[in-house]
Amino acid sequence: MGNTDYSKYSKLSPFELKDELITLATSRTDRMMLNAGRGNPNFLATIPRRAFFQLGLFAATESEFSFSYMPEGLGGFPRSQGLQSRFEQFILGNRDKPGVVFLGKVISYIRDQLGLDPDAFLLEMVEGILGCNYPVPDRMLIISEKIIKEYVLREMGVQNMSKEGLDLFAVEGGTAAMAYIFNSLKENKIISNGDRIALGTPIFTPYIEIPKLNDYQLEEVMIQADANLDWQYPESELRKLEDPSIKAFFLVNPSNPPSVKINDESLAIIADIIKKRPDLIILTDDVYGTFADNFTSLFAMCPDNTILVYSFSKYFGATGWRLGVIALSKNNILDQKIAALSNKDKKELEERYSSLTTDPSSIKFIDRMVADSQNVALNHTAGLSTPQQVQMVLFALFNMMDSRQSYKKAVKSVIRERDAALYRQLGVDIPQDPNTVNYYTLVNLENTARTLYGDEFADWIMKNKNPTELLFRIADETGVVLLPGSGFEVQHPSARASLANLNEYQYAAIGMSLRNLAAEAYEEYKKVSKKKK
Template sequence: MGNVDYTKYSKLSPFELKDKLIEIAQSKTDRMMLNAGRGNPNFLATVPRRAFFQLGLFSATESEFSFSFMPEGLGGFPRPVALQNRFDNFILQNRDKPGVVFLGKAVSYVRDQLGLDPDAFLLEMVEGVLGCNYPVPDRMLRISETIIKEYILREMGVQSMPKDGLDLFAVEGGTAAMAYIFNSLKENKIIANGDRIAIGAPIFTPYLEIPKLNDYQLEEVLIQADPNLDWQYPESELRKLEDPSIKAFFLVNPSNPPSVKMSDEGLAILADIVKKRPDLIILTDDVYGTFADNFKSLFAICPDNTILVYSFSKYFGATGWRLGIIALSNNNVLDKKLTELPNKDKKELEERYSSLTTDPASLKFIDRIVADSRNVALNHTAGLSTPQQVQMVLFALFNLMDSRQSYKEAVKSVVRERDAALYRQLGVDVPQDPNAVDYYTLVNLETTSRILYGDEFADWVMKNKNPTELLFRVAEETGVVLLPGSGFAVQHPSARASLANLNEFEYAAIGDSLRRFAEDAHKEYLAAKKSKSKK
């Protein structure tokens, strides 16, 4: 380690710190670097991808039929007449290919289970995968939105809302969703500089950083989950939300990095708070909800107060696709707040959106998000690219059609077995929690030290070891990259490990490396104790 002062990096965002840790972990060539820092899954759904590529081949041929008299390489728009017949022939001729079989079943499911027009669906998918038209409607393609609604309502545990009770905006992943929402909340005078917002902590670091930016200058009130309550929010913390000065509550559920879903008790408390505070805005990022058992989103409990953000990135292994949605109920609190703005603000906003409609005052908040995403003036080119929407639909249908939920059980099993392998080699019992999702794990420095070598050793570690410096030493001496829990507003010294991006034997190796590191620290402790006793 030399004389390098690694504490100077302690103020960096964990994701910026990660790059430095990787550099150090790779500094020795006689070992393998194990990066458990970023949660990019190394598993992915293959069948809906095969379907996407096969649909692309069929659609390219359809395009070439339109201008078949022209030189090779030039096509036109697909022809809707007899499209279904040509598609059926394509299915028959390629029925030995998994992606093609899935496409045939998908059309059947859309027609027979969802009751949608199969011809209109097929034309939307063919035109969509070709990317030959602007996204129309710009918020989301019509049939695609209906299908994604089915997926969202089921996976988010929403049982009492009809499909026409919510609106979706397809966006470039969860991060784009958050950027768009924050921007539109400010542009529409719903939040203003100096406003107080509550943030459920620990949390994905950017959610701590965005409100502090000069763009927003919001005052943060942390709602702290308690590690002694299996990372649930104590009622006393949630009751902070009864303070009328708090405009909104932002959280990730299941959480990142504790990786647990909110308990039924916590959901019930929030529902009670919303009854007392019908003006409270809730923004929930539920990207990990599909990994949980019997998941129920806050959108299912408080739909009119909740902005739901969901990304397809983690569950389907599609971080590079940038697929996400924003969901709002038709009776949401944001639209109500727009009607309650002072007349001066209303007039200003009517001027802002006057180029879009003759009645800008009636423009819904979700449609304002769409417009704001393109600085209003470019609203006519808003919307997620149509090929992205097609892949999103195929992912959703893959899930909806899987009556046995085989894929879901497989990915849940993968991350949980990795979790068990890490803790087994570390020599610590695997944390048991029915609300755990296990996409990440937090290795508590103090608790682990106490379990392995007792209270005196743990006290010595807490007094003599800087957590950020320990992560650099772990990277340098073992080649293992972990992120500091402190960067996610974890109150105790800990390290976050993603359980998604390495293989099981590598997580076992991480556990083994951490155990050997603890053994070395214990030897240092014994030497210090012996030296002290001689004096």
């Protein structure tokens, strides 16, 4: 370890560096490897999953009615006639199963609270879970979109927009949303090579990496949150957005990795900037918003300028399901920018989308994303798989029907107790901030050294220890995997720990391991100091 050149790892994405650290952390068999590097939660919502599988059993039986005279396991499309009655019999006959009880309540909620047609809903869910049709409409199933709109508006704190003012595109998680948005912004000439975009940092690393690719070659302007301001953006940083050369502002809210939501003051400043810059595009990735108390998305403040990305992955423990949505106001700035393109550019885009409609100029940006996601020519097979959409709907309904928000309180409690366990054993104060959501924590290596052993030791650490080397030492000597804050554009030496994917005692072990490593470094520091004297 002592002769290793860590500079060669400096250009690696933290998620690629993680693999190197895991290799080191698992090199010994006399301890448990504790991987706090990736934010895959080890908790998940069980009731909507039970409901999904029970609905699947009902749907399979419905399918078998069509070819019941054949013994080969051949089924057909479910029949709408009498479907609700047969479903009620299914509910009554399986009242001892939690997932079935939930499905029965869903029908009541759909009808009595959301005012939707229960027959149309049930048919869409049964056909959807069977996956027997292409997604139609390809952007999102009709009833499913209405339900997810309700969920998104509630969870994102949007109070002044009706569901009719919103369009959704169901996608394969937040990562697909990012890829589709970047691609369609360029294809529709809203951004071009060399354009300037602003990034609210620290930020999920791909937002930093994608603009640099040859596909885009965008110039990045960093809007830096300040650790000394509890990871809020100073007004001077936000006011950079008043520069008319900046085409767009991309951010994650609550942030990754500081895990802090934007406060009301900063939201108001951004809204004020939009009044001066009505042409500015905002992309807000709000995957962690459901963990926050009283969350307000930028989409609520500036809906016509904002692309909202939301993923179901973290809150419902569904990273493997790949469930997310892109939300746009029907009166969005992107459609306005397309309408304002030159005649030459408009003609080129009309040719691109000419196979889709006789009036390609009328296609909205969100529908262009759907087409672009399948290289236009395969638009007729676009769309998130219907079983995925069914599970998404059941997740959303589970949340909306939980009037006491018991699940939300439980997951918040779980990650906050893990945070407390880590810092207690580390021996430093638990960070206190009403805007934090605690999905991740940033362990400030310099401040930790300063708190534990004083200023001179902290100065020595910063001068003599490469932060990347410290992460490798932590992995090698303790079996703990953490990610470098620098990979997320954190300006001070720090380590990101996910608080979602291990158990409480393991976070306590991580805190103790870090403290023991600091103690070893302090002993080294004392020996060096003695020699100098």
